[in-house]
Amino acid sequence: MTGAVVTPYTVPAGLMDTLQVTVLILVAAGATAVVLTRRLVRQVLVLSVYGIMLAVLFLTFQAPDVTLSALTVGAVALPIVLLLAISKTRKKEE
Amino acid sequence: MQVFPFIVVAWIIGVGLYGIATSRNLIHQIVCLIVVQSSTYVLLLGVGYVTGAVAPYFYDVPVHTPAVDPVVQALALTDVVVEAAVTALLLAIAIQAHKRFGTLDPHELAEFKG
Amino acid sequence: MDHLFALSVAVPLLVAAALVGVKPLLSGRRRMLDTVAVLTAASVAVMLLVIMVQTDGGDRVYWFAGFRPFRGVVIGIDFEAGPLSAGLAALAAVLVTASMVFSWRYFERVATYYHALMLTFLAGMTGFCLTGDIFDLFVWFELMGVSAYALTAYRPEERGPIQGALTFAITNSVGAYVSLSGIALIYGRTGALNMAQIGAYIGRHPPDRLVVVAFLLILAGLLVKSAIVPFHFWLADAHAVAPTPLCVLFSGAMVELGLYGIARVYWSMFGTALGHRAEISHVFLTLGVLTAVVGALFCFRERHIKRLLAFSTISHAGMFLSGIGLLTPLGLAGAAVYVAGHAMVKGALFLCTGIVLHRLGSVNETWLHGRARHLRITGVVFTLAGLGLADLPPFGTFLGKGWIEDTGSAHGMPWLMPVFVLCTILAGGAVLRVAGGVFYGLGDPPSEDERMARAANEETSETDADKRRTPLTMIIPPTVLVALAVAIGLTPLGPAADAAAVRFADQAAYNATVLRGAHVAHPVAPFAAEAAGITVSDVVTGLVSAAGALLLAYLALYWRRLPVLRRGYEPGTGLTTLAEGFQSGVVNDYVTWMVFGLACLGGVLALIIR
């Protein structure tokens, strides 16, 4: 490889730290919100948002592969399956 | 910053376990189980992180650029699949439970213990 | 050929996939499906037995995709097999074969999925036993778990299964994720997943907090799986509702695999690093004895036969853990032989219960009293297996328990023997009480416990075959299992088992085998091999246990007619309220107990190793 190679673009360390801390706080808050949301449909929506936050966190952890999985599974596939399950068990009062 | 991600990991697992222990609805409980497991992704990727390193893909960067640990990422991927599989199966069982007993409350279900 | 290592996991998986793939072709060809599945399980058993014999002279390692370690750094996944690990996997395969033969006529309408799930369950158990990689261990643990949850929930037309499957799945999943946290933790320190490499790395440094925490967290999932008090609650619920052929696997192999995992994790990774052998041994022994006693007491008060047998399994799991927890080769060898003997007799007991369920449609001891007199062969097999469970020589069980007790006495724990004898008498007495009452109509039926009766009566027949006779495929497997239990007791296993255990407990030898490809036939063990043979005391304690169990069964059946006892209280009633409180069936309670138990254990370990 010669000098023509583009040097990888890296985010300055301080900025990366700030970003990671922010997303980590959001993830911790997201997990808490998922657990404390007792209404099912709303909980699935919160879970979906939590999945997206996790995906962003993994992006800042330099794991694009896991990001993609967290998005497809955590933010799409699981909510679909969960919503189906909820619609199946929904009580009459709604 | 040295320890903050790990504190978040402990927080997530604690919160998730709290949810499982206090939940009055099976589907809610299963979602809390997802939260417990999500703490392991954060931990796995957290321990494999290297400050200032790139993602382990060398499509457009030179091969020997310092990169973060690819192994934990592979483990986390496996973990995600396991989570999806277990969740789907648990939901199926929960649906059956609801169909049989008309409730998703673990306390009421316990009455039907075999 | 070392390729047997890979085949023993790949073949059942491939056959499972193939069965599901050609499902439409197999509809209505049940016998073909059965034949393929039974042959697969049997061939896996043969492969594992071959591996067991081959590794008698030294452990063998298989590197997947051929990635061998380079300068002590492992980049691939390995299978490491010795006689103990291959033997346990072979035991699981034998039990799978037996229970699939049993289900030949037992389930008439099972679909392809049942066979496929049994085979993935088997592959999971095999992989779990043979792997040398801690994350791979987790993967096979999960495969085993997912197959087992699905099979437990298999009969959704009945009321029970769902609840048992849920507590089973949720508690075990929580345990598995806690274990995974432990794996991630140790990886963060050592940068390795191979157990030998991790052991080598942490063995070079004094134990610190991370190692202690990782040790306990990794154990968490295994303790749940092996139903150690206070992580045992799920087991009775799951056993009570799982199809009977599956109970054979749960009691005979799955619980024991959890214990094997504990032994493997201790001796391949943490043994050297943790040090403090005596203190850790005490922790294990405390857990083991507590489990043995709690299981035995609950077993005796139970009237639902499947739950009764499940509690007896918990009691035995406690004794196995004590054997492992003595942390000496002879104790380990004893546990191994005990596991084998127990699996055979417990399997036979469950299968006989399945026959009773098939013919009479109930597992309620009170209702069944005297009603199974016409099931003569089943009665004989059940009684023999009950005597085997009570450690009557020459059943293999007496040998294993004898070695554990001998080791205890030799290491300043003579109290272990009376405790074990007592637990065996309680559990064996309960089973023999069932045998005498149900199959021979002896004595009076035990008084009706309302809740238990309700639960037991809900367990309606799982079968729809002709109920007027017992098919040959149902009576042969338990008979063969009882015969195997006797064979284990009569074979002079001592030296081989002891040598295998010495090698298993030698971490340096394990490291050399995996990391440097050394062929270690006679390791310089940290322990001298202890004489393992049949001693007089083994035979005597075995006889005493069996006699005690018979006496207890007699008392339990005839206590109303005995003048001395007539005014006494119903045996076991005092326990009932207590038991109701603990065994609530609410999964929230079970998880709370897990968290609490782990916190206590963590506190103790933190105090020991600081």
Added chain:
Amino acid sequence: MKPGQRRLMFFAGAAGLVAFYLWGLLGLPGFGNYPGPYGPAILRVAVAQTQATGVVSAVNFEYRGFDTVGEEFILFTAAAGTAIVLRMLRGEGERSPVDEARDRDAPPTSNAVRTIALLFTGPVVVVGWWLASHAQTNPSGGFQGGVVLATAFILIYLAGAFLTFSKLSPTDVTDAVEAAGAGGFAAVGLAALFTGLPYLYNYLPLGQIPGAVSSSGTIALISFFVGLEVAAAFLLIVSELLEQTLLIRHGGR
């Protein structure tokens, strides 16, 4: 236990457990200081050995390929288990004990949703396919691709009726595809044994250019099988759940 007692006991236990866990976590080398040696060893050799520029895929499908075999079969088992648990068995009557959706009709799908869903289907299939076939080069792979592919079918469901969906994915065919995916992976590994190589050995030509789509030998092949398995398994799970939902709805009419 009463909820109050349990809460008390849980908080005592959880406080202890989390404190113990944190105590151990703080013994890790600080965040960002991963010490190796596993990761660096892989990074050093992976691209040269496999011609795959996506090292995570190389780890997943080659170095730790055996884990992935287990993982695929976990998914396979879960799909089969879902089918076992939810499928109507004999004796389960036409009426379920709790038919709570009796007086609730499925809302009709609006035309706008249909059109949008249909418009999305094509691109989603393309994206899924691309992901499943680029494991060796980019952050992607059979797993993500499989989930995305399955999503395409769910879009079809959104667009049309369940009828279309079940025509497009008859369970037997889905089962067969799933089995082909999971079994194919195991078989690719097994093929190595016939030539005396260890299980999962990468015996296909690796290609000359790192990062080309045709590079990396069995990695790309395995990723393809994983994509099949994942798409089919997910589809199977969703259709089992849908079937349950729909049966109740039709039963309510």
